[in-house]
């Protein structure tokens with residue numbers, strides 16, 4: 159797995175390269191990282207990467223040529239059998255989610271483009287970009303935080319990245335939880351500030367623990383993300399027991 163990132167702020171990527179789960183996976187060579195600064199692909203003394211927008215308006219636009227040359231250099235450094243996707247971080251792109259993370263985790267990686275200012279020249283998008291992804295319905299100052307989120311969420315899915323092989327399987331949105339939200343977690347002490355750990359988790363009875371967690375997931379998802387319940391039902395992923403439990407929930411709990 160290799161990510162190549164085109165960014166005016168390549169230093170920001172030390173966060174995923176050096177720290178935590180992704181840092182450990184990097185040391186284990188589960189993934190590699192290429193950083194490409196469009197400024198290194200300029201040919202004027204000021205190393206200009208942006209200019210004013212045609213048609214007027216505020217802000218600056220990233221110029222096509224330094225971006226395209228950076229993508230060419232990134233492509234040339236890769237050894238994919240198929241050309242790697244060139245993915246622009248963009249609030250106008252498809253919303254990023256766990257399904258896309260899993261697709262990327264099953265691939266050889268991607269070239270991620272981080273915009274800055276008002277965005278990038280459309281002709282660069284038309285010529286070079288194969289996918290556009292949005293982190294969510296809000297505007298960041300640059301694509302770096304979106305690219306960091308993508309790299310982090312993909313790398314933790316790589317086999318061997320997490321200590322406990324099962325722990326990614328139990329996360330929210332995972333297919334083994336049929337796309338539901340995760341259940342609550344507790345650790346020592348047994349009682350904290352007068353609050354006890356739910357007795358089901360203390361029982362040592364694996365079937366009861368699994369049932370408690372499943373019901374917590376169902377109730378939480380019904381309350382906070384009823385759209386995920388609808389999707390799981392549509393995909394035939396809810397058991398009879400799940401449906402019976404959902405029915406038993408107070409109608410007010412199922413309201414979003």
Ligand code: SAH
Pocket residue numbers: 246247248249250271272273274275276277278291292293294295296297298299300301302304
């Ligand atoms: N004018 C643009 C916003 C530009 S923000 C618009 O209104 O759509 C500058 C850069 O930040 C963008 O080019 C993009 O690369 C990145 N960015 C901002 N918000 C983002 C989001 N929600 N998801 C992914 N990238 C985002």
